[in-house]
Amino acid sequence: MTQVLGSILSLWRYPVKSMTGEELNTVDVGDRGLQGDRAYALIDSADGKVASAKNPRKWPQLFDCRAELADVAQAGVKTPVRITLPDGSVVNSEQPGISQVFSKVLKREVRLSALPDVQTATAEEYWPDMEGLDHRDTVTDFGLPEGTFFDCAFVHLLTTATLNRLRDLYPQGRFEVRRFRPNIVVESANGEKEFVENAWIGKQLAIGNTVRLAITGPCARCVMTTLPQGDLPQDNGILRTAAQHNKAHVGVYASVLQGGQICRGDAVRLE
Numbered sequence: 001m002t003q004v005l006g007s008i009l010s011l012w013r014y015p016v017k018s019m020t021g022e023e024l025n026t027v028d029v030g031d032r033g034l035q036g037d038r039a040y041a042l043i044d045s046a047d048g049k050v051a052s053a054k055n056p057r058k059w060p061q062l063f064d065c066r067a068e069l070a071d072v073a074q075a076g077v078k079t080p081v082r083i084t085l086p087d088g089s090v091v092n093s094e095q096p097g098i099s100q101v102f103s104k105v106l107k108r109e110v111r112l113s114a115l116p117d118v119q120t121a122t123a124e125e126y127w128p129d130m131e132g133l134d135h136r137d138t139v140t141d142f143g144l145p146e147g148t149f150f151d152c153a154f155v156h157l158l159t160t161a162t163l164n165r166l167r168d169l170y171p172q173g174r175f176e177v178r179r180f181r182p183n184i185v186v187e188s189a190n191g192e193k194e195f196v197e198n199a200w201i202g203k204q205l206a207i208g209n210t211v212r213l214a215i216t217g218p219c220a221r222c223v224m225t226t227l228p229q230g231d232l233p234q235d236n237g238i239l240r241t242a243a244q245h246n247k248a249h250v251g252v253y254a255s256v257l258q259g260g261q262i263c264r265g266d267a268v269r270l271e
Contacts, residue, residue, distance in 0.1 A: 003270040005196075008207065009160060009187040010177065011264060015081045016067035016112075017041035017149045018053040020178065020229065026263040028073070029211050031256055033154035034183050036073030040081055040093065041121070041149040042102055045109040050149060053224050054125040055139060061086060061106055063229050078114050120146055128223050128236060132243030153253030156219055157205075158182035161192040162250060168193055170241040174232055179225045180250055186268050195245075197252040206269045210260030218249035225250070 013034050014021035018041075028035045042051035042062075053062045064086035070093075073079050081093045091101055099111040121144040129137035144150060158180055166175045177185055184207070188196060200215040207213065221242050228234045242248050 002206070004189055005200075005205070005268045005270050006159065006186045006189040007268060008184060008262060008264050008266045010185040011262065012177070012181070012183055012185070013037045013069070014067065014181060015039050015069050016065070016083060018051060018059065018062040018224075019065040019067040019083065020063060021066070021181075022068040026261060028075075028259070028261050029155075029256060030075045030259045031154075032148065033150075033256060035075060036069045036079055037154075037183065038149040039069075039073070039079065040067070040112060040114050042106070042110040043113045043121075045103075045111060048122070049141075050121045050123040050144065051106070051110060052123040052125070052151075053227065054123065054151075054222050056223060056227055057126060058108075058124065059106065063227055065105070115147065115149065120144070121149065123151075126223050128226070128239070130236065130240055130243060132240075132248055152219075153216055154256060155184065155213060155254040156180075156182045156251055157184045157186060157197065157213075157215075157254060158219075158251035159186045159188050159196055161188040161194055161196045162246075164193040165195060166238075166241055166245075166250070169245055170237055173235055173237050173241060175238065176232060178229055179232065179238060180221070181224070182251055184262075184268075195249070198246075198249070200252055200270065204257065204271045205254070206271050208260065208262045208266035210258060211256075211262050212258040212271075213254040214257050216253050216255055218247070219251040219253050221248050221250050 011024040051059050066084040070080040070082045103109045126139050127135035163175050205213045225238045226236045
């Protein structure tokens with residue numbers, strides 16, 4: 001039987017990998033998730049690796065840049081992106097010398113790349129010295145899914161139930177959506193304060209009239225959740241709380257079984 005889990009509270013897209021993104025009222029979902037999500041990345045000219053806030057010592061200013069698409073995203077079409085830099089100035093992916101602009105901001109030589117330019121990509125992740133993580137105080141490499149700038153899966157869902165549970169466990173921490181960079185935030189139907197997404201793994205969700213997702217696994221969290229963003233402070237307790245109480249998992253990953261359009265307020269159902 002179909003079970004109503006809640007409704008879409010907010011939708012988020014991150015057009016440039018590891019930059020802050022944009023909140024949406026409605027968006028098309030295709031085989032690779034929300035149209036325009038992770039469409040671009042910065043590539044380190046020295047080693048060819050993708051710039052990622054997962055290694056904040058190397059890329060400390062990525063979160064100070066905000067990206068939004070300059071036009072409606074379409075499948076298979078390269079859509080320009082606007083980026084607001086740390087000083088408040090706005091640049092466009094199509095303008096001459098854009099890679100030099102980012103090289104100056106990030107103090108490393110980089111180039112802005114779109115998906116058609118890349119087949120396989122590698123990035124780096126710093127693991128803080130924290131109990132419950134797979135590694136401690138080291139940097140590891142990881143491969144991205146072929147032909148994409150995603151870390152793992154194409155869609156990331158998070159519920160208000162999980163955020164509320166984490167807030168109860170660590171009241172002094174600010175468990176805000178932007179720390180976790182989900183695509184779809186689900187407002188839980190019954191006001192729970194539990195890690196309810198854990199029970200979705202291996203099942204299918206229906207969203208709105210057409211979209212169907214397969215929940216493929218938990219979303220393992222990393223140092224990015226602890227980093228400052230705007231008025232959010234640095235806080236290692238955010239990740240430590242998730243590690244102690246839910247194996248460092250916050251939210252779940254999904255693949256797309258059937259695409260379509262989703263909107264804020266759409267019902268989310270377990271099928």
